[in-house]
Every structure is written in structure tokens, then in C-alpha cells.
Amino acid sequence: MSDLTISMQHYIKAVYELSCGGSDYVRIVDIAEELGVSKTSASLAMSRLAEKGLVCRNEQRQVMLTPEGETLAVLMLDKSAIIYRFLHNVLGLEEETANTNACAMEHVISVETLCALCRFNSRESKEHRCEGKCAVKK
């Protein structure tokens, strides 16, 4: 994810999610609310992201992701989704836990690990079929 800090990654994701896919302008207060920070923090973060060209603003100073910002958001969400599926479907963690952990793990795991999890996600369905057969035989 380029040179973005984890904090900035959270902001990007929040903007994406609040703007229904990056196509609406989002208010600073809503971002603050979404992430549980003060509007000052959200405002400053948006200034930084605007400097980096990841969000743009309208006359009311609301923000929207630029194409580059949106690309990053989608990449992050994909990453997050792979991890979530693994935690929920494979490990059987409940939605809440799986989601929280996916959002945290997303920032620290390597591409290799992500790929391995991804392969595992599909492999697991086959194994379940295998498990079924084994169960029958027992």
C-alpha cells in the first residue's frame, strides 16, 4: 500500500465505505464518527490525503476519493475480504471477531501470506468435500 501509514489507510477505507464505492462526497464529521476520532483529527487526515492526491474536495470541503485513492481502497478491501473469509469460513470465527481481526491483520501480513490464505480459502471447500467422504466411511 505505497507509503501510507496504517492510520491513513483506515481513513481511506472509511471514505470509501461512506461514499458507497468512492462516488459520493463525504463529510468530515461522518468520517470522524465512523472511525471514532475527533473531527479535528479527521480534518487533518483529509488535508494530508488531499496533499497526496488520494482525495479531492468540493466547495463545502467534503471529500471524495480520487481514482488513485479508490484503487488503494479497493486493494485494501480485497485484502481484507480474503482474510475475513479465511477467519470466518475456515477458522469459523464469528463475524464480529473475524472482521476486527481482518482489519488489523490486513496491515501487517505479507503478500505471500495473503496468497497462501487465498489458496487455502478455495482449497478448504475441496477438503470439506473430502471430509464428508471420510465421515461417511467412519
Place this chain on the structure above:
Amino acid sequence: MSDLTISMQHYIKAVYELSCGGSDYVRIVDIAEELGVSKTSASLAMSRLAEKGLVCRNEQRQVMLTPEGETLAVLMLDKSAIIYRFLHNVLGLEEETANTNACAMEHVISVETLCALCRFNSRESKEHRCEGKCAVKK
């Protein structure tokens, strides 16, 4: 791990590993070297950990983990080991990658996820036996 920052957790682990299980005094420079930070940073970190009662010092100001510090170190290393085993044995990641990722994930995953990984580590061996049977039948 109580109220320790990730950074402080790294320092605790470094002290543990350099002291061969927490029973030798460790030099500040060696901690700095191990973690790739300046001796100033390591020195300050040790002062903080000493305040928290997690390390104690000798006349030369070298540090050793207190029982509480050692307990934390061992808990962290156990956690790390469970994750490592999963990444290496189950996902098949190479040692280097598995270790790096384990050290990073260690700080962000919940107890539920850890337990799930742990169960999975043992379940996986059974599944491998199952896989063998299935393979024979194909």
C-alpha cells in the same frame, strides 16, 4: 499483553532472547543492535520498562527481565510460536516469511483467533491423514 505498546513488546522479547531465557543481564547496545535502533532509544525503552517493573538492572545498568517481564515474554513467544506453526506448517510459508509475519500478527490478533489457529494446527495433522486416505481412493 496488558497495556504495553507494540514497541515495548518488541523490547521485552529482545531482552528475553538475548538473555537466554531471561536469566542473564543484557547490555543496552545489544538490545539496540538486535532491534536495529539507536542505543539512546534502547536506553529510554529500558527506563520505561524498569518503571513498569518488567526489567531490573545491575550496577552497570544492564537489564534482566523480572518475573513479570519474563511471564509476558513467554506468553508473547507462545503466541508467536502458534502463529508461526500455522503459517509454516499449515500454509506452507517459508521460515523467513512465516517468522516475520508471525511477529507482526502477534500484536494484532485476538485470543479467539489465536485459539482457532491453535486448534487448526492440531486438526491439520489429522486432516493430512484424511487426505492420504482420499488420495488412495482416487
Place this chain on the structure above:
DNA sequence: AACTCAAGTTAGTCATAGCTAACCGAAATT
């Protein structure tokens, strides 16, 4: 027109965590 209120920014503070440069003290070298 005057007022209120909500949204956003600015100014100023704090904590964490890193850094370099300079200093102290004790051990080792010459």
C-alpha cells in the same frame, strides 16, 4: 436583519518513538 447552529479549520497540547550530538565514568591500552 439578526440569530443560531452545524461543519470545518486553526492553534496549541500531549504521548509515543525514533534520531544525533554531547557528555560521564569505568575499564583497557599505551
Place this chain on the structure above:
DNA sequence: AATTTCGGTTAGCTATGACTAACTTGAGTT
């Protein structure tokens, strides 16, 4: 004995990221 060197600390700086309090500005209300 004088000097160097090594290990550790102190002082002072930087960046990130959070906060509160106070201000601005524009929109809606009275």
C-alpha cells in the same frame, strides 16, 4: 599515570496521530 574507548545517559529535535478549545463560515430560523 595519561589516554583512549566503550557503554550508557542526557538534552534537544523530528514525525505521527490523537485531543480540546476557540474561531469562521454558511445555511436555516425567528
